[in-house]
Amino acid sequence: MALRGGGGALGLGLGLLLLSAACLIPRSAQVRRLARCPATCSCTKESIICVGSSWVPRIVPGDISSLSLVNGTFSEIKDRMFSHLPSLQLLLLNSNSFTVIRDDAFAGLFHLEYLFIEGNKIETISRNAFRGLRDLTHLSLANNHIKALPRDVFSDLDSLIELDLRGNKFECDCKAKWLYLWLKMTNSTVSDVLCIGPPEYQEKKLNDVTSFDYGCTTTDFVVHQTLPYQSVSVDTFNSKNDVFVAIAQPSMENCMVLEWDHIEMNFRSYDNITGQSIVGCKAILIDDQVFVVVAQLFGGSHIYKYDESWTKFVKFQDIEVSRISKPNDIELFQIDDETFFIIADSSKAGLSTVYKWNSKGFYSYQSLHEWFRDTDAEFVDIDGKSHLILSSRSQVPLILQWNKSSKKFVPHGDIPNMEDVLAVKSFRMQNNLYLSLTRFIGDSRVMRWNGRRKLDDL
Numbered sequence: 292m293a294l295r296g297g298g299g300a301l302g303l304g305l306g307l308l309l310l311s312a313a314c315l316i317p318r319s320a321q322v323r324r325l326a327r328c329p330a331t332c333s334c335t336k337e338s339i340i341c342v343g344s345s346w347v348p349r350i351v352p353g354d355i356s357s358l359s360l361v362n363g364t365f366s367e368i369k370d371r372m373f374s375h376l377p378s379l380q381l382l383l384l385n386s387n388s389f390t391v392i393r394d395d396a397f398a399g400l401f402h403l404e405y406l407f408i409e410g411n412k413i414e415t416i417s418r419n420a421f422r423g424l425r426d427l428t429h430l431s432l433a434n435n436h437i438k439a440l441p442r443d444v445f446s447d448l449d450s451l452i453e454l455d456l457r458g459n460k461f462e463c464d465c466k467a468k469w470l471y472l473w474l475k476m477t478n479s480t481v482s483d484v485l486c487i488g489p490p491e492y493q494e495k496k497l498n499d500v501t502s503f504d505y506g507c508t509t510t511d512f513v514v515h516q517t518l519p520y521q522s523v524s525v526d527t528f529n530s531k532n533d534v535f536v537a538i539a540q541p542s543m544e545n546c547m548v549l550e551w552d553h554i555e556m557n558f559r560s561y562d563n564i565t566g567q568s569i570v571g572c573k574a575i576l577i578d579d580q581v582f583v584v585v586a587q588l589f590g591g592s593h594i595y596k597y598d599e600s601w602t603k604f605v606k607f608q609d610i611e612v613s614r615i616s617k618p619n620d621i622e623l624f625q626i627d628d629e630t631f632f633i634i635a636d637s638s639k640a641g642l643s644t645v646y647k648w649n650s651k652g653f654y655s656y657q658s659l660h661e662w663f664r665d666t667d668a669e670f671v672d673i674d675g676k677s678h679l680i681l682s683s684r685s686q687v688p689l690i691l692q693w694n695k696s697s698k699k700f701v702p703h704g705d706i707p708n709m710e711d712v713l714a715v716k717s718f719r720m721q722n723n724l725y726l727s728l729t730r731f732i733g734d735s736r737v738m739r740w741n742g743r744r745k746l747d748d749l
């Protein structure tokens with residue numbers, strides 16, 4: 292059945308199907324089937340055609356390979372609506388009153404090749420509406436009310452040969468950019484996609500909307516580069532106008548440092564800092580010098596420094612083994628122009644420790660609490676006062692405040708009812724400070740600092 296060729300597709304298709312229904316069935320089978328066939332339908336061993344129906348026939352599945360529901364009074368294509376007919380190869384839903392196609396509407400139809408939903412009032416198609424239709428070769432959504440399609444809605448349709456979107460008027464704004472790009476790369480034949488707006492593109496084709504090439508920055512993340520390595524943590528840093536990434540790879544006994552390649556426009560290998568059981572690589576920049584704190588589960592943790600003459604990272608100093616036994620997070624911060632970092636230690640007897648730079652090296656400055664199995668440390672500046680928030684496996688997150696006269700962190704409070712937080716991250720929006728707290732068990736939360744030393748739930 293051709294998709295192209297205008298509004299006649301429905302009439303022609305229906306005629307053929309009705310014809311086959313009438314001719315191909317032995318009389319006895321027809322009688323037996325018809326007993327279960329709804330009054331508005333005509334059924335054969337392989338096909339069902341219903342006109343003006345308001346439900347999907349639920350007769351024995353058998354080998355029904357084609358179902359046509361036309362001129363019915365449906366409004367939604369619901370999830371798994373046809374999954375009791377797994378042999379369907381053709382599904383024709385023309386001239387009903389459908390407005391919505393929900394996620395997984397065609398789930399279970401592994402053999403479906405032809406899907407026609409023409410002449411309805413479809414406005415909304417869910418992102419996963421066509422999920423699983425890997426054999427689908429022909430899809431027509433012609434003559435509906437579609438103005439926009441969710442990004443990647445056709446991404447499962449590996450076998451698609453023809454797509455008909457005629458008779459819909461698309462908003463050719465930034466939301467349609469993905470479709471514009473998809474039309475350029477797809478191997479399927481796609482009908483013209485016409486625009487209803489913005490005004491300058493009215494009645495034009497989506498393919499001719501040139502502004503997508505320079506306009507429409509999106510906030511969607513798309514895969515840029517895949518690194519085929521297992522890793523447990525990642526850190527990024529800038530040095531001398533270049534961008535770097537440090538990735539901890541315990542299974543490869545490596546802290547892999549990558550550099551942005553301005554010509555190839557991706558990250559390339561820059562250096563490998565080898566070690567055992569590396570769980571964290573954190574860059575620290577002090578006066579144009581690049582250090583990387585390499586946290587290891589065994590054999591102690593170390594600090595490496597980039598050596599310009601060797602053009603690689605060389606070991607700079609050890610971190611006292613006695614203090615750190617299971618480093619879980621390294622957080623860098625500055626207080627009054629001085630550079631510190633903290634290692635959150637997640638072992639039972641571990642001491643989360645603050646280290647300070649003294650122009651020759653880093654020395655341990657203050658050990659925080661013992662026996663708490665800390666998972667994460669986050670530095671936050673609140674009204675000009677420095678704070679550390681420490682989360683742990685064994686208690687609620689602790690808030691420490693920097694005492695300006697003693698120059699040490701002192702306990703300042705906690706975040707109640709939030710046991711066993713795995714990670715804490717702060718961010719600011721419109722002068723408000725927020726904390727997001729991630730948990731294994733129990734709800735994760737975003738909280739807002741309310742200015743009275745307290746956190747509100749969001």
Ligand SMILES: *[C@@H]1O[C@H](CO)[C@@H](O)[C@H](O)[C@H]1NC(C)=O
Nearest residue numbers: 342343344361362363364386
């Ligand atoms: C479709 O249904 C309407 C009423 O709902 C009816 O008037 C019309 O004749 C039907 N058309 C066909 C082709 O059955």
Ligand SMILES: *[C@@H]1O[C@H](CO)[C@@H](O)[C@H](O)[C@H]1NC(C)=O
Nearest residue numbers: 449450473475476477478479
């Ligand atoms: C289109 O076909 C070419 C050649 O067969 C193939 O290399 C390419 O991956 C296909 N593109 C898509 C998006 O399927």
Ligand SMILES: *[C@@H]1O[C@H](CO)[C@@H](O)[C@H](O)[C@H]1NC(C)=O
Nearest residue numbers: 543545547548560561562563
């Ligand atoms: C770092 O290690 C990776 C993986 O073993 C290797 O492909 C890469 O060439 C190495 N890079 C450098 C700069 O030695």
Ligand SMILES: *[C@@H]1O[C@H](CO)[C@@H](O)[C@H](O)[C@H]1NC(C)=O
Nearest residue numbers: 693694695696697698701702
């Ligand atoms: C800060 O440290 C000073 C000096 O050690 C001490 O007197 C003061 O009580 C501390 N303040 C707080 C809030 O702990």
